[in-house]
Amino acid sequence: xxxxxxxxxxxxxxxxxxxxxxxxxxxxxxxxxxxxxxxxxxxxxxxxxxxxxxxxxxxxxxxxxxxxxxxxxxxxxxxxxxxxxxxxxxxxxxxxxxxxxxxxxxxxxxxxxxxxxxxxxxxxxxxxxxxxxxxxxxxxxxxxxxxxxxxxxxxxxxxxxxxxxxxxxxxxxxxxxxxxxxxxxxxxxxxxxxxxxxxxxxxxxxxxxxxxxxxxxxxxxxxxxxxxxxxxxxxxxxxxxxxxxxxxxxxxxxxxxxxxxxxxxxxxxxxxxxxxxxxxxxxxxxxxxxxxxxxxxxxxxxxxxxxxxxxxxxxxxxxxxxxxxxxxxxxxxxxxxxxxxxxxxxxxxxxxxxxxxxxxxxxxxxxxxxxxxxxxxxxxxxxxxxxxxxxxxxxxxx
Numbered sequence: 001x002x003x004x005x006x007x008x009x010x011x012x013x014x015x016x017x018x019x020x021x022x023x024x025x026x027x028x029x030x031x032x033x034x035x036x037x038x039x040x041x042x043x044x045x046x047x048x049x050x051x052x053x054x055x056x057x058x059x060x061x062x063x064x065x066x067x068x069x070x071x072x073x074x075x076x077x078x079x080x081x082x083x084x085x086x087x088x089x090x091x092x093x094x095x096x097x098x099x100x101x102x103x104x105x106x107x108x109x110x111x112x113x114x115x116x117x118x119x120x121x122x123x124x125x126x127x128x129x130x131x132x133x134x135x136x137x138x139x140x141x142x143x144x145x146x147x148x149x150x151x152x153x154x155x156x157x158x159x160x161x162x163x164x165x166x167x168x169x170x171x172x173x174x175x176x177x178x179x180x181x182x183x184x185x186x187x188x189x190x191x192x193x194x195x196x197x198x199x200x201x202x203x204x205x206x207x208x209x210x211x212x213x214x215x216x217x218x219x220x221x222x223x224x225x226x227x228x229x230x231x232x233x234x235x236x237x238x239x240x241x242x243x244x245x246x247x248x249x250x251x252x253x254x255x256x257x258x259x260x261x262x263x264x265x266x267x268x269x270x271x272x273x274x275x276x277x278x279x280x281x282x283x284x285x286x287x288x289x290x291x292x293x294x295x296x297x298x299x300x301x302x303x304x305x306x307x308x309x310x311x312x313x314x315x316x317x318x319x320x321x322x323x324x325x326x327x328x329x330x331x332x333x334x335x336x337x338x339x340x341x342x343x344x345x346x347x348x349x350x351x352x353x354x355x356x357x358x359x360x361x362x363x364x365x366x367x368x369x370x371x372x373x374x375x376x377x378x379x380x381x382x383x384x385x386x387x388x389x390x391x392x393x394x395x396x397x398x
Contacts, residue, residue: 016227019226020151020226021152022036022151023222023226024151024193024218025160027149027189027192028147028148028149028189029146029148029149029156029160030096030146030147030159030160031145031147031157031159031160032159032160033151033154033155033156033158034155034157034158036160037084037158037160037161040084040162041084044082044084045085048078048081050066051066051074051077052074063294063295064294065294065296065297067296068297073300080164083161084162091158091159093161094159094164094180095159096159096160096163099181100145103181104143104144104185107185107186116140119136119139119144120136122186122352123136123139123140126350126352127352130350131190131350132195132203132210133194133202133210133214134190134194134195135213138190138213138214138215139188142190143185148189148215149215149218151219163181163183164179164180165180165182166179167180167182186352186353187352190214190215190218193222194214194215194217194218194221195217197217197220197221199220199237201237202217220237223235303325303333307332307333312336313336314335314336314337314339315336316338316341317338317342319336319337319341319342319343319344320346320387321343322346323347323348323351326345326346326366329343330369330373331373333373334394337392339393340391340393340394341391342391342392343375343389343392344387344388344389344390345390346387346388347362347385347386366388373392374395375390375391375392376390376391376392376393377389377390378390
């Protein structure tokens with residue numbers, strides 16, 4: 001959320017490349033650059049004010065609607081934000097390296113000493129054919145350390161507190177909130193941004209090896225997304241010069257141009273830093289007023305309550321259910337769909353821990369739920385799709 005607000009912000013505050021690197025660093029790395037966490041801490045005060053001051057939130061980030069959140073949930077979100085910003089020079093409050101290793105040990109059990117072989121088996125049996133752009137070395141490094149993106153040459157030594165979460169556990173006979181890392185240690189962050197691309201050159205293969213890594217694909221995808229949000233136009237990757245086809249004169253001109261650009265960046269670096277310090281984020285409208293989008297955060301466990309409210313009856317054109325929320329695919333859910341609406345259900349083909357039998361049983365179960373909800377499965381060869389597409393046609397007696 002913090003990075004997404006900046007993605008639509010004033011370009012004087014942060015450039016496209018830096019926004020992309022910041023997002024990937026915070027999204028996919030257990031240890032991040034100190035500059036990334038400084039960015040988070042500098043924005044926490046604004047985020048907390050958004051939670052507590054609705055007028056301020058609408059002024060700064062009108063695309064977001066928090067009005068439906070309960071006070072208890074707002075308080076919980078505020079405590080999370082304060083944890084992100086809390087000073088801890090020795091990094092003992094969230095020892096991510098120890099927590100990550102504990103999660104990996106817990107998952108692998110007796111196989112921990114043969115961890116890399118287990119990673120290889122998961123990659124070869126589950127991911128290689130389905131995510132052709134993913135490289136084993138990238139995947140294994142993330143499984144072992146929690147680091148997925150080398151966004152630039154730098155020191156990654158600061159725990160990424162945005163990955164922390166709380167779970168209620170019994171501690172010495174009492175229920176307590178235990179804050180640690182409880183996230184994914186199997187599937188990887190690459191699945192969200194680094195295994196598909198609309199750019200054909202991303203799929204180039206030489207000597208049976210991908211020319212582009214999943215990290216590079218993710219960087220291009222995020223950069224394209226942020227650029228399109230900012231400008232409303234598709235992003236075009238800058239052409240890369242072919243060093244084998246240039247003649248000596250072209251090479252000299254290219255080198256000269258690069259040198260001039262480097263000098264220009266060095267001269268303007270200090271001015272850009274000063275400009276950032278002078279901009280007050282509270283005075284920025286981070287989303288274009290013409291943007292016809294509203295994101296409403298709802299309380300936890302609210303799907304069943306929504307089905308009983310008249311304001312949501314025949315309200316949605318499209319509903320998306322993740323594989324972990326597919327149990328909500330019931331006849332009651334379709335009461336919120338408009339006539340001839342669509343419903344998408346996530347496939348489980350990238351959920352590595354599932355067995356082949358569990359994976360094979362998933363689609364028939366979803367089809368059974370769809371039949372009960374009067375939904376029709378669209379498309380063919382659906383087992384290979386990332387999502388199952390259903391259409392809903394309301395009959396007169398519904």
